[in-house]
Amino acid sequence: MKIITVGALKGGVGKTNFTFNLAGYLSIKENKKILLIDLDPQGNLTQCLQLDVFESLAMNMFINQGKNIKELILKTEINNLDIVPTNIGMSSLEVKLFNEISRETKLMKYINKNKDYLSNKYDYILIDTNPSLNITNINAYAVADSIILVSDNSVHSLRALDIVGNMWEQISLDLEIDNNIKAVILNNFDTFSISKDFIKEIKESNLKTITIPQEIRKKQVFKASEITGIPVIKILKKDENPYFNIVDELEQKGVL
Numbered sequence: 001m002k003i004i005t006v007g008a009l010k011g012g013v014g015k016t017n018f019t020f021n022l023a024g025y026l027s028i029k030e031n032k033k034i035l036l037i038d039l040d041p042q043g044n045l046t047q048c049l050q051l052d053v054f055e056s057l058a059m060n061m062f063i064n065q066g067k068n069i070k071e072l073i074l075k076t077e078i079n080n081l082d083i084v085p086t087n088i089g090m091s092s093l094e095v096k097l098f099n100e101i102s103r104e105t106k107l108m109k110y111i112n113k114n115k116d117y118l119s120n121k122y123d124y125i126l127i128d129t130n131p132s133l134n135i136t137n138i139n140a141y142a143v144a145d146s147i148i149l150v151s152d153n154s155v156h157s158l159r160a161l162d163i164v165g166n167m168w169e170q171i172s173l174d175l176e177i178d179n180n181i182k183a184v185i186l187n188n189f190d191t192f193s194i195s196k197d198f199i200k201e202i203k204e205s206n207l208k209t210i211t212i213p214q215e216i217r218k219k220q221v222f223k224a225s226e227i228t229g230i231p232v233i234k235i236l237k238k239d240e241n242p243y244f245n246i247v248d249e250l251e252q253k254g255v256l
């Protein structure tokens with residue numbers, strides 16, 4: 001079982017959309033067993049799976065560590081795809097964690113405690129995060145085998161990639177773990193020249209070795225996927241669906 005965390009400092013770049021469609025691809029196309037963990041109090045990933053919960057089950061993984069993991073996992077309408085959902089109640093987690101000992105590794109501790117159950121049941125845990133490097137997200141980054149960052153084609157997003165890269169380098173040193181940022185996904189690209197300039201900029205930066213060359217275009221079908229809860233693997237044919245190349249590349253690079 002591999003743990004993959006999807007992140008970005010910048011909001012609205014497509015973290016949740018990517019997490020949802022990657023999970024859809026891996027479960028539907030590759031028949032892999034996936035557990036999603038929604039760590040954004042906005043609960044957008046939970047909503048993509050057409051679920052609405054009255055409490056944040058994900059929050060228990062941090063502050064209620066005696067809780068049985070089976071009570072936190074919900075099945076979704078997609079085969080092989082389960083989720084630990086959340087909702088806005090999770091926004092109190094940061095304050096609750098503040099004075100805790102080893103607050104950055106709470107999630108790691110809970111997952112390790114339940115490793116036997118989880119690794120028998122799932123091939124991947126995919127974690128969606130909120131756009132920050134708060135304590136919750138540091139937990140999500142620290143527990144990951146691979147962190148995948150998502151960027152759109154804005155200069156703010158490019159700057160944010162650089163910032164999160166440098167910050168995580170320092171934090172991972174402090175936590176005595178390997179720097180596990182392994183890939184950058186380019187999402188929401190159009191055919192205008194700014195996208196081409198952006199790709200050129202990335203290719204000349206220190207991100208070039210980990211950037212996945214196949215970008216995801218800006219298309220209504222990606223937006224629609226989160227409204228209907230139907231991942232794009234069920235809608236787009238192979239030659240129109242960037243996830244075939246993206247997953248190939250992520251597998252080749254050892255990210256997945």
Ligand SMILES: Nc1ncnc2c1ncn2[C@@H]1O[C@H](COP(=O)(O)OP(=O)(O)OP(=O)(O)O)[C@@H](O)[C@H]1O
Nearest residue numbers: 011012013014015016017131188217218219222223
């Ligand atoms: N490739 C795409 N084409 C068209 N629309 C997209 C694409 N990717 C994402 N979107 C849309 O952009 C918006 C933001 O995407 P999403 O919610 O996935 O971003 P996010 O990074 O998770 O945001 P947040 O930082 O708030 O968690 C959504 O409305 C989504 O439908």
Ligand SMILES: [Mg+2]
Nearest residue numbers: 015016040044
């Ligand atoms: Mg999101």
